[in-house]
Amino acid sequence: MKTRTLQRDKVNIITLGCSKNMVDSEVLSGQLRANNIDVVHESTKKDHNIVVVNTCGFIDKAKEESVNTILDQVALKKKGRIDKVYVTGCLSHRYREDLEKEIPEVDAWFGTMELPLMLKRFEADYKAELLGERLLSTPQHYAYLKISEGCNRTCAFCAIPLMRGGHVSRSIEDLVKEAEGLVRRGVKEILLIAQELTYYGLDLYKKRMLPDLLHRLADIKGLEWIRLHYAYPSKFPLEILDVMRERKNICNYLDMPLQHASDNMLKAMRRQITKAEMTDLIHTIRHRVPGICLRTTLIAGFPGETAEDVEELKGFLQEHRFDRVGIFAYSHEEGTSAYGLEDSIPADEKQQRAQEVMEVQQEISYEKNQEKVGQVFRTLIDKKEAGRYLGRTEFDSVEVDNEVIIHSQDKLPIGDFVDVRITKAYDYDIEGEVVRAS
CATH class of the missing domain: 3.40.50.12160 (Methylthiotransferase, N-terminal domain)
Known part of the structure; x- marks a missing residue:
């Protein structure tokens, strides 16, 4: 050109x-x-x-x-x-x-x-044979693997189907081949992403195939961690939990956006699940995978949300004590079914409600981190900055979760695993010292 x-x-x-x-x-x-x-x-x-x-x-x-x-x-x-x-x-x-x-x-x-x-x-040709041959923008020791595109869900607030279309799964063979290529390039952790992980395979194989995909990925030699992001709670395929428990390189970590805990809001959001069903699911997940880290995402200020709904959500967090929580202020998006509702809650009030919810979670996070003091965790070294190393445990995803702050006189190669004994804990980070190379 x-x-x-x-x-x-x-x-x-x-x-x-x-x-x-x-x-x-x-x-x-x-x-x-x-x-x-x-x-x-x-x-x-x-x-x-x-x-x-x-x-x-x-x-x-x-x-x-x-x-x-x-x-x-x-x-x-x-x-x-x-x-x-x-x-x-x-x-x-x-x-x-x-x-x-x-x-x-x-x-x-x-x-x-x-x-x-x-x-x-660019006068360039699309090369279909370049499966997985992408220029990683992440550090070389971890990479994202997108297992499907689009979404068939009908959540009232979400415009993603308008931009990404309906759910289209990639084949297990293509995903395994791409993952193998990433591992050959030095990737040790693969983060599975999709608009909706649990729907994987329904279009291609006529049944939910995420458990089968996980087994195939877990067989790849050199792949140390497999992490699951964005699992929809309604009709959650419990077989995923069996695979997670059985395979050592699948992190005991699940990112499952719930969006709210009030039945009024869940119905208005078209989430196809009730508070009681979410409670049962959370108990089942923790029973089947003891020690699992649960991350969720919430929305504050959806049309019709009341102060009572916010209090119910805060109580839900206090009851279930999620390890990680993120929250968005509701955004009124044209083309969504919620766009026909009156967006009557002022922007500053939405932010205030989100802040109130996060203050509850901040205390929970601090208490959970305090429980880690004295324990030893296998930690992946992500980077070095300001004279200290920053890493993550299997319970921490990239950018959105805790970091492990490590002070070490010895050189710790980026992308290596070390065992770290936790010595201090903060609201959202923990600090420790290397015990030995992992």
Whole structure:
């Protein structure tokens, strides 16, 4: 592809939003590199002449960040510092027509499923044989593995099906092959991601196949940790728990967004589950996998939420004492079924409710971390900064969970496992000393 510069094209990909977007950017990087096009991810060297912004359109805050990032890159183009700006991802998929009118300086807009079309802009061919050959933007010792795309659920608040379409599973054979390739490249931890993990396989195999996939992945030599993200609680396939208990390299960790605990809210959100059913499921999970770490995500300020609903949610957290909790303020998204409801709760009140819930969880997290003092945990070293090492246990996922702070005079190679005895505990992090190499 010719541009007004004489130098060889170099593409910088900027990724916003979730880990699923990150995987899409990594795949794009791999395709470009296979076509002999220089590509980097979120480079600060400013030696590139083309930018691809992979956007998020999930909630208002994410959309605002995406638009601002696009405008920043357009400003650089106007100053002559870059030649072209391309935009892809969820925001582009959902609002392309409006964005084309508002930001005409962008050279091309692409939806979430238009990778081959984007590659044509670079006079590049889509290479289907490049299974898993992506340019990792994570450290080399862990990687995300997206097992499916889209979602068939009908949650009232969620716009993801509008941007990603219906659920489409990848085959077990392709996923195992990709995982094997990642392990050969030095990956020790694979984080399974999807809009909805537990639905995996229903479209391809006519039954839920996540347990079968987990067994196949657990057989891969050198794969130390397999971590599960985004499991839907309704009709949860309990066989997953048996595999988790049986296979040592499947982390005793489950990310299961519940969104609320009030039956009024669960019904309004179209979550297809009741508070009593969630309670039974939580007890079953903890009974079948003793010591499991449960992470959940919640929403504050959904239309019709009352102060009583918030108190019920706080009581639910105090009863079940989740290890990890994240919370979002409700975002009123056009195209969702909830958009027809009155978004009457002010933004500051939504944030206040979210803060109240997190204050409850903060105390729970502190108490749970205090219980770890004196215990020894196998810890994966993620990075070194400010003269100290930062790692994670099997109960901690990347970026969203606790970190283990390690002070060591000895060099601890990034990506290695060490045993750490916990000496101090804080609200969301723990601190310890190396006992021995793991």
